[in-house]
Amino acid sequence: MVYAGYSAGACVLAPDLHGLERCDDPRAVLAAYGAPARRDGLALLDYVVVPHIDSPGHPESEVLGTVAELYRAAGTPHQPLRDGQAVVINGGSTEIH
Secondary structure (H helix, E strand, O other): OOOOOOOHHHHOOOOEOOOHHHOOOOHHHHHHHOOOOOOEOOOOOOOEEEOOOOOOOOOOHHHHHHHHHHHHHHOOOEEEOOOOOOEEEEOOEEEEO
8 A cells, every 4th residue: 555645644653742832723614614623643653753853944843843752751652754754664574754
C-alpha cells in the first residue's frame, strides 16, 4: 500500500490528534460545519507525525516545534519532520528520508 500525505495528511495517521490543536483551532470546525472537531486519528501509526519542524519560512514551524517539545516532555510518541522529509515504512522497516 502507498499513502502520501503532506502536513495534516500525515498527522491523521496517528492514533489521535490531541496536542495539534495548538496549530489548527478546533473551533474553526464548529464554525464551519456546526459540529465539534473530532480528534481521533486513523491509528495507522502508533505515533504522531509532527510536520514543518525547523522549516524556515513555514508559518507553522514555530508552533509545531512547541507541539513537538510538549510531546517530548509528556513522553508522547512522535516523529518530527522537516519539510521535504518523509516517513517510509517497508515491511518492518521504518526510515526517514
